[in-house]
Amino acid sequence: MKRNNQLNFFATTGVIIAVLLAHHPKFCPAQQSHDSSPPNVIFILSDDHRYDFMGFTGELPWLKTPGMDRLAKEGAWFPNAFVTTSLCSPSRASILTGQYSHTHEVVDNSSAVPDKLVFFPQYLQESGYQTSFFGKWHMGSASDDPRPGFDHWESFRGQGVYYNPLLNINGEHVRYTDSTYTTRLLTDHAIEWLRSRNRNKPFFLYLSHKAAHGLYEPAPEHLGIYENVDLELPVSFYTSAQPVKGKSKPYGYRKYFGKDKDSITDPAKGEEYYGKGRVPDWQKMQRESWHGVDYMYHAQHVNLETLIKRYCELLLSLDESISDILQFLDKEGLTDSTVVIYMGDNGHLFGEHGLIDKRHFYEESVKIPFLIRCPEMINKGTVIEQMIQNIDIAPTILDFAGIEKPSQMQGLSFVPLLRGEDEGWRDRIFYEYYWENNYPQTPTMHGVRTDRFKFIRYHGIWDTNELYDLQEDPYEMNNLIASPEHQKLISELSGQIYDWLESTGGMHIPLKRTGKKGGDHRNQGLY
Numbered sequence: 001m002k003r004n005n006q007l008n009f010f011a012t013t014g015v016i017i018a019v020l021l022a023h024h025p026k027f028c029p030a031q032q033s034h035d036s037s038p039p040n041v042i043f044i045l046s047d048d049h050r051y052d053f054m055g056f057t058g059e060l061p062w063l064k065t066p067g068m069d070r071l072a073k074e075g076a077w078f079p080n081a082f083v084t085t086s087l088c089s090p091s092r093a094s095i096l097t098g099q100y101s102h103t104h105e106v107v108d109n110s111s112a113v114p115d116k117l118v119f120f121p122q123y124l125q126e127s128g129y130q131t132s133f134f135g136k137w138h139m140g141s142a143s144d145d146p147r148p149g150f151d152h153w154e155s156f157r158g159q160g161v162y163y164n165p166l167l168n169i170n171g172e173h174v175r176y177t178d179s180t181y182t183t184r185l186l187t188d189h190a191i192e193w194l195r196s197r198n199r200n201k202p203f204f205l206y207l208s209h210k211a212a213h214g215l216y217e218p219a220p221e222h223l224g225i226y227e228n229v230d231l232e233l234p235v236s237f238y239t240s241a242q243p244v245k246g247k248s249k250p251y252g253y254r255k256y257f258g259k260d261k262d263s264i265t266d267p268a269k270g271e272e273y274y275g276k277g278r279v280p281d282w283q284k285m286q287r288e289s290w291h292g293v294d295y296m297y298h299a300q301h302v303n304l305e306t307l308i309k310r311y312c313e314l315l316l317s318l319d320e321s322i323s324d325i326l327q328f329l330d331k332e333g334l335t336d337s338t339v340v341i342y343m344g345d346n347g348h349l350f351g352e353h354g355l356i357d358k359r360h361f362y363e364e365s366v367k368i369p370f371l372i373r374c375p376e377m378i379n380k381g382t383v384i385e386q387m388i389q390n391i392d393i394a395p396t397i398l399d400f401a402g403i404e405k406p407s408q409m410q411g412l413s414f415v416p417l418l419r420g421e422d423e424g425w426r427d428r429i430f431y432e433y434y435w436e437n438n439y440p441q442t443p444t445m446h447g448v449r450t451d452r453f454k455f456i457r458y459h460g461i462w463d464t465n466e467l468y469d470l471q472e473d474p475y476e477m478n479n480l481i482a483s484p485e486h487q488k489l490i491s492e493l494s495g496q497i498y499d500w501l502e503s504t505g506g507m508h509i510p511l512k513r514t515g516k517k518g519g520d521h522r523n524q525g526l527y
Contacts, residue, residue, distance in 0.1 A: 038129075038401045039374060040338040042205045042325060043393075045095070046318055047088065047136060047213040048358065049344035051081065051367035053315065062229045063312055067322030068371060071342055075373025076382035076418060082429050082449070083390045086346040086358040086365045088213075089139045091390055095345070096120060098394035098409030100432065102506035106139055107434045110512075113140035120394035121149030121204060123403050130201045134190045135208035136160055144168035150206070152193055154186070160210045162217040181219045183211050187321040191328050202401075207325070211318040218313035225316065226309045233351060236475045237293070240283045240354035277479030278464040286441040287354035296356055308350050336375045339400055343393070344368040353476070359439070361431045361447040361456045362476055378418055386422055387429050387451070388414050410504060427451065430500045434510055435460070444509060446497050455493035459509065467493075 055065035056072050083091045085101045093099075093106035096119040101107045105114050121131045132152035137144065138159060145168065146153035154169045165182045166175050176185060190207050197203050218225075288294040293304055322342060329335045346358045347365045358365045370388065372378065391411030398405060399413035417425065431447040444459040454476070456466040467480040467490055480486045501507050 037337075038127075038202050039376070040203045040334060041124075041397055041400060042207065042329075042338060042340045043397065044322060044325065044340070044342045045092075045135075045206070045208045046342070046344045046369075047210055048346060048348045049212055049315070049318070049369055050347040050350075050364055051079070051344070051369050052364075053312065054369055060229075060312065062226065063315070065315060065319040067319040067326065068342065068369070070326060071322065071340065071371040071373050072381070074375065074380050075340070075371060075378050076384055078370040078372075078384050078386075078388055080385055080387045081343065081368050081370035081389070082366050082387060082431075083346050083368055084429075084431060085433055086360065086431075087433065088345055091345040092137075092139055092208075093117070094390045094411075095393045098391050098405075098411040100391060100410055100430075100504055100506065101434070102432060102501070102508070102510075103410060103504060105510070107510050108436050108512070109138070110438075111140065111510075118406070118408070119147070119149045120398055120409075121206065123398055123406070124204050124401055125149055125151070127401060127403055128201055129204045129401065130198055131204045131206070132190070132193050133206045133208065134186045134193075135206075136210050137208070146171055154189055156182075159213060162210065179220070181317065183209055183317040183321055184219065187324050191324065194328060194332075204397075207321070209318055209321065212311055212314040214307075214311075216307065216310035216314050218310060219317045222313040222316040223310075224313070226312050229309070231305055231308060234475075236352045236477050237354060239477050240279055240287045276477065277483075278481060279479065280458065280463045280466065282441065282443050282458070282461060282463055283353055283355070289441045291355060291357040291359075291439065291441055293351050293354050293356060304351055304356070307356070311348075311350075339372065339374040339377070339397075341393070341397075342369065342371045343390075344370075345390075359433055359442045361433070361445060361449075361454070363470075363474075366431060366449075372418075382418075384414075384417050386414075386417055386425050387427075387449075388417070389429055428496070430497065431456075432506070437512060446501070448493050448496050448500070453489065453493065455490060455497070457494060457497060465490075 052059040053063060054068045054072075055063050056069045084094050085091055085107070087109065089106050089109045089111065090101040093104045093113065094101065097104045097117055098120065104117055105111060121133075125131050131150045133147070133150040134154045136159070137147065137155045142158040144155045144157045152170065154167050156165050156167055160182060162182050164175070164177050164180050165185065166173055186207060186209065190205055194203070194205065286292045290296070290298055296302065296304065296307070326335075326340065329338055329340070345368070347367050348358050349355045349360065349362065349364045352364045353362060360366070368390075389411065391409070392414050393411070395405040395409050395411050395413040396415060399415045405413060412426070416422070428448055428450045431445070431449070433442065433445050435442070435444045443461045443463070445456055446459065447454065447456040452469060452471045454466075454468045454470055458465060464479070465481050467483070467486060468476045468478065469480060470476070472478075481490065
């Protein structure tokens with residue numbers, strides 16, 4: 001899969017947003033007068049949607065996403081949006097609290113949500129917004145009970161299902177049958193709530209889809225649409241595979257996508273797919289595990305090509321949901337005064353480094369799609385290159401509502417970036433992931449990424465760390481960890497990770513009871 005860093009249709013956009021927006025009377029929410037109405041906000045969250053699988057990026061020329069394309073054309077796209085932990089529950093907790101995982105303590109998909117946490121919709125409620133939640137909550141437990149901050153609540157237990165869901169609607173359970181498709185159902189209910197809202201109050205709608213989480217079950221009308229499209233192996237597919245002496249193909253080579261390549265090279269550079277430098281042992285072993293391309297999902301009758309096609313077909317119903325919301329706003333005359341945000345909760349690898357899934361600090365795992373539109377505030381076709389993270393969502397939405405950021409929030413409002421003001425903005429992001437008993441293939445890790453370099457430090461295992469020059473090596477194939485000329489930089493970046501953890505109360509590793517069986521036979525039993 002090739003990577004495109006620029007949008008052709010954005011290239012002609014020559015409007016400087018600072019000139020038009022810096023003095024816009026409605027654009028500085030924190031300075032709104034009491035007479036002006038705060039904007040409505042619709043926040044749409046998807047699951048496992050990687051940052052480049054949108055039509056307008058050109059990554060997959062045959063992928064059609066008119067809803068996402070419209071948001072990008074009519075608003076702003078952040079190509080450098082990241083999560084702080086690439087996993088469902090921790091990321092969702094960071095979105096709602098504006099805090100890092102080690103602060104809010106929802107460090108995995110089974111951690112309980114501490115009673116001390118305050119979710120940003122609670123502040124919106126207190127300031128007069130009517131609020132609603134539809135879809136996947138998936139934090140702390142499998143409970144679907146209503147949570148604080150929402151006047152209207154519709155959710156399901158755990159990961160949920162794609163067909164015939166059982167919804168908890170304001171405390172009462174309703175079962176849907178007759179092949180009801182969950183993505184469509186949630187969208188319809190969200191629009192019904194918008195129609196019945198109190199029109200004298202601003203609204204906040206949180207639409208949280210199950211799509212596009214595995215296992216992939218597209219809507220009937222979308223199943224098979226991409227069956228005959230051409231797919232390419234990602235450039236880094238073999239970086240974790242090792243050559244076998246006397247053989248022309250690396251260990252674990254499979255005939256994917258109908259292309260039996262004798263010469264496995266990067267067409268862009270003419271270099272072997274193996275890359276350079278050290279490859280972590282955990283990565284080599286994960287390649288032939290539940291989350292690896294050579295034994296994915298323990299060989300449960302699925303191959304990578306089919307996996308990607310079904311995933312992209314799932315994106316079609318997700319994109320239709322976005323289009324339906326936008327069309328409703330058009331019909332109601334709400335387009336100009338409503339902020340619409342679309343993002344994913346984490347990325348996803350499809351063969352990069354020989355892996356699938358997320359959790360890792362590689363670009364395809366940690367980067368997310370992020371689009372935002374509000375015609376009264378944001379110029380069309382804006383591309384903002386600065387790095388934002390999921391911890392920035394809560395303070396940004398509160399800023400739109402004219403609410404000062406609470407002191408416990410660690411993220412930043414990126415409203416200034418929308419005004420064209422980047423002075424003092426972060427020049428690096430930090431990452432954390434904590435080992436899970438159920439998925440022991442991925443170790444605890446911390447990392448830091450600047451606009452050029454990425455350093456990943458692994459905790460508690462005898463293995464190599466990683467350093468990549470993203471400018472020279474965007475596919476993260478050349479590990480510079482042993483490079484003599486980079487040792488000073490490595491020391492500095494490692495120190496920055498510890499400084500970040502110390503300053504945010506993160507100098508501890510959360511331990512979990514490991515009494516239930518994990519996802520691998522080596523990790524079963526009581527420890």
